[in-house]
Amino acid sequence: MEQRDSESTDAIIQRLAERQAEGRTESKARLAAIERAMTPQWRATMEAKITRLNSEASSPRSKLPKLYMLMEEVAAVRAPHLACGPGCNACCRTIPVEISDLEARHIAQATGRTMATLPPGRHTPALTGGPHVNTPCPFLVADMCSIYEHRPYNCRSLAVVDRDALTCHEVNTNLTRTKDPRAVPVPMTKMQAFDPSYAALTNRAGTVWADIRQFFPAQSKST
Numbered sequence: 001m002e003q004r005d006s007e008s009t010d011a012i013i014q015r016l017a018e019r020q021a022e023g024r025t026e027s028k029a030r031l032a033a034i035e036r037a038m039t040p041q042w043r044a045t046m047e048a049k050i051t052r053l054n055s056e057a058s059s060p061r062s063k064l065p066k067l068y069m070l071m072e073e074v075a076a077v078r079a080p081h082l083a084c085g086p087g088c089n090a091c092c093r094t095i096p097v098e099i100s101d102l103e104a105r106h107i108a109q110a111t112g113r114t115m116a117t118l119p120p121g122r123h124t125p126a127l128t129g130g131p132h133v134n135t136p137c138p139f140l141v142a143d144m145c146s147i148y149e150h151r152p153y154n155c156r157s158l159a160v161v162d163r164d165a166l167t168c169h170e171v172n173t174n175l176t177r178t179k180d181p182r183a184v185p186v187p188m189t190k191m192q193a194f195d196p197s198y199a200a201l202t203n204r205a206g207t208v209w210a211d212i213r214q215f216f217p218a219q220s221k222s223t
């Protein structure tokens with residue numbers, strides 16, 4: 001396991017300090033390995049697929065799963081170099097998970113869950129406080145994502161380039177939340193190449209943005 005559940009807060013802070021003292025060498029090496037794995041030919045093929053999807057004359061609803069499939073191709077390339085993996089879920093427990101109403105409808109349709117109706121606009125809370133604090137994502141079941149195939153854009157795009165999930169530990173999240181100088185930045189990577197496609201699907205008049213817990217409160221069940 002990446003994190004040692006019985007470890008004291010002081011011990012975790014000590015390990016965080018050691019990780020900070022290492023600098024970013026581990027993350028840089030891993031990012032470089034990802035860059036090497038994405039050969040020029042691989043990139044050209046992927047860019048062509050993205051362009052094709054962007055120009056497709058179909059609805060955002062039908063494009064979203066296709067975008068997710070392309071992201072899975074990228075995920076397969078970077079997976080060996082990430083801390084993220086099955087059963088690693090501190091992020092699902094401690095930080096906001098912003099999704100759009102397009103994604104919420106996709107999840108509602110796939111799961112039969114009822115989604116909350118929210119007014120247009122951005123409702124996602126800051127890291128410092130909101131429904132995410134001490135509240136796991138409603139789709140985290142037995143430590144695993146129960147909607148893995150349908151998980152939203154941000155859950156696919158963001159990942160940690162490190163040897164383990166130490167910096168995702170809730171101790172570090174709480175230090176970050178309180179602006180404690182002992183907090184260590186999380187070495188995140190993002191699938192930026194997909195951001196314009198995602199924006200084209202979701203940045204529309206009337207879009208609702210909210211934490212996944214706001215769209216699917218814990219008591220929200222299908223009838």
Ligand code: SF4
Nearest residue numbers: 084088090091165168
């Ligand atoms: S973001 Fe952090 S907690 Fe989430 S899967 Fe990746 S390493 Fe694990």
Ligand code: SF4
Nearest residue numbers: 092137139140145155
């Ligand atoms: S949708 Fe899945 S991956 Fe995303 S926060 Fe929820 S449990 Fe985690």
